[in-house]
Amino acid sequence: MRIEVNGESRDVRSTTLSEALEELGFAGMKCATAVNAQFVPVPARAERTLKDGDRVEVLTPMQGG
Amino acid sequence: MRDFYGTTLQGPLMLGTAQYPSPEILARAFRASGAGVATVSLRRESGAGNDFWALIRELGVPVLPNTAGCYTAREAITTAHMAREVFDTDWIKLEVIGHADTLQPDPFGLLDAARELCAEGFKVFPYTTEDLVLGEKLVEAGCRVLMPWGAPIGSGLGLNNPFGLRTMRAHFPDIPLVVDAGIGLPSHAAAALELGYDAVLLNTAVARAGDPVAMAEAFGLAVRAGALAHAADPMEPRDMAAPSTPLIGKAWL
Numbered sequence: 001m002r003i004e005v006n007g008e009s010r011d012v013r014s015t016t017l018s019e020a021l022e023e024l025g026f027a028g029m030k031c032a033t034a035v036n037a038q039f040v041p042v043p044a045r046a047e048r049t050l051k052d053g054d055r056v057e058v059l060t061p062m063q064g065g
Numbered sequence: 066m067r068d069f070y071g072t073t074l075q076g077p078l079m080l081g082t083a084q085y086p087s088p089e090i091l092a093r094a095f096r097a098s099g100a101g102v103a104t105v106s107l108r109r110e111s112g113a114g115n116d117f118w119a120l121i122r123e124l125g126v127p128v129l130p131n132t133a134g135c136y137t138a139r140e141a142i143t144t145a146h147m148a149r150e151v152f153d154t155d156w157i158k159l160e161v162i163g164h165a166d167t168l169q170p171d172p173f174g175l176l177d178a179a180r181e182l183c184a185e186g187f188k189v190f191p192y193t194t195e196d197l198v199l200g201e202k203l204v205e206a207g208c209r210v211l212m213p214w215g216a217p218i219g220s221g222l223g224l225n226n227p228f229g230l231r232t233m234r235a236h237f238p239d240i241p242l243v244v245d246a247g248i249g250l251p252s253h254a255a256a257a258l259e260l261g262y263d264a265v266l267l268n269t270a271v272a273r274a275g276d277p278v279a280m281a282e283a284f285g286l287a288v289r290a291g292a293l294a295h296a297a298d299p300m301e302p303r304d305m306a307a308p309s310t311p312l313i314g315k316a317w318l
Contacts, residue, residue: 006109006110007109026110029110029115030115030118030151031110031151032107032146032147032148032150032151033147034143034147037139037143038143039143039146039147039150041146041150042150057109058109058110059107059108059109059110059147059151060107060108060109060110060111060113060115060117060118060151061105061106061107061115061117061118061121061151061152062105062106062107062108062117063081063082063083063084063085063091063105063106063117064081064082064083064104064105064106064130064131064133065081065082065083065084065104065106065131065133065218065219065267065268065269
């Protein structure tokens with residue numbers, strides 16, 4: 001399945017958000033996620049299924065003013 | 066010093082964490098400034114992992130995540146939800162930008178977002194203008210801090226509308242007020258505190274100085290001076306001269 005992760009097209013085998021995060025190397029990272037502009041909290045990631053064309057955002061703490 | 070949602074800051078300076086020449090200089094600048102809050106953001110993971118977060122935690126001050134770059138209430142609300150989870154705080158510096166050149170707030174989107182976030186229990190720090198009507202509506206929405214701009218973000222122009230800021234202070238005597246954005250020099254920060262503002266929030270003026278650590282210290286001294294001066298009840302200015310040296314006892318020469 002092809003999804004968009006932080007604006008880049010990626011092929012993943014996973015069918016849920018939590019699996020996809022692991023597959024993409026985000027496991028254990030302090031990050032917040034959204035799918036198609038909807039926030040997906042940590043406890044909901046395992047239940048959140050992905051489909052072709054979904055847009056996933058993985059955000060981490062960054063510098064800010 | 067006034068509380069911010071029940072938290073007393075160690076100093077009346079909120080300092081941004083962006084644009085420093087290096088993480089080490091960022092950390093040294095924070096220590097030199099005595100800043101009471103560190104502002105941070107959420108951005109797409111870029112391969113740096115959580116190094117930045119580890120650095121911020123070592124600063125030992127409360128973290129204020131922002132919604133910088135959001136142009137709609139919806140974006141800002143979603144960002145706030147994500148920030149609350151990552152930073153484990155219900156504080157949010159709410160920015161809903163309305164104009165690309167001035168980066169001034171969109172008052173309508175700001176109010177919509179503030180209403181929803183306050184209702185959800187967020188402690189909202191709204192980046193606003195000095196408009197009293199908007200300020201009243203933000204307070205009605207549940208905001209217990211207002212953060213009017215001094216000048217456009219990153220401009221360093223200082224307090225563009227001292228009259229408006231003074232009026233705001235007089236109109237909201239019980240709401241903590243912070244001048245957020247546009248401060249370029251320690252004297253601007255001191256002036257804000259002298260007006261009775263409870264803190265200033267700045268970033269570029271320190272991070273982009275030739276010597277950010279020295280400038281951070283200068284800002285720390287300036288906000289302390291401004292707060293002391295305000296508490297000391299400054300004299301009223303007057304148009305005509307008034308001699309300070311007594312005339313009585315002056316010799317006839």
